[in-house]
Amino acid sequence: MFISKQLKENNIAEYLIYMWQVEDMIRANGCDMEKIKKNIVDSYPLTEEQKVELTQWYIDLIEMMRRENVMEKGHLQINKNIITWLTDLHLQLLRSSKFPYYSAAYYKALPYIVELRAKGANKEEPELETCFEALYGILLLKLQKKEISEETKKAQQAISGLLAMLSNYYIEDKKGELEF
Numbered sequence: 001m002f003i004s005k006q007l008k009e010n011n012i013a014e015y016l017i018y019m020w021q022v023e024d025m026i027r028a029n030g031c032d033m034e035k036i037k038k039n040i041v042d043s044y045p046l047t048e049e050q051k052v053e054l055t056q057w058y059i060d061l062i063e064m065m066r067r068e069n070v071m072e073k074g075h076l077q078i079n080k081n082i083i084t085w086l087t088d089l090h091l092q093l094l095r096s097s098k099f100p101y102y103s104a105a106y107y108k109a110l111p112y113i114v115e116l117r118a119k120g121a122n123k124e125e126p127e128l129e130t131c132f133e134a135l136y137g138i139l140l141l142k143l144q145k146k147e148i149s150e151e152t153k154k155a156q157q158a159i160s161g162l163l164a165m166l167s168n169y170y171i172e173d174k175k176g177e178l179e180f
Contacts, residue, residue, distance in 0.1 A: 002054070012082060012170045013132070013163040019079050020136050022061065023070070031062050031071055087126040089173055090166055096180040102165050109162040112155035128166075131159045 007015035029035040036058050093099045116130050138156050172178040
């Protein structure tokens, strides 16, 4: 929870990937708060007050997952909303002539996005969701200590660059400092 607050303020892309990982950690622990407390919460060097706060955060997330029927797969609405907000910002940036570097980063990542969508990514989902799914998939491969191909590394670099730029513009936009 403490990490999520910091990421949400400083890097919305990392925050979203982190939250997807939290959803999966909850699922890996059977949505069982006792297991989550033992396997996750108790592993952090926190004060008792912080552990209570972190435990409540997980309880709230589990309840949201139950209500939204994403106990086995899918993402919480709060995380889907971020994709929607980022997609709106992404489109505004592309439409504006004031952000040529962002457009260049997008066109650098676009061949990889097209390839991912051709390989079976949901064509109905926003392109940015495809980007996040690619980076999350690479994260999972790294956690499993599996080899990452050179082509995948190139895709990761291009997509990461695009999302890093978008995250910075998101912060500027939230502060009211972005003019299209």
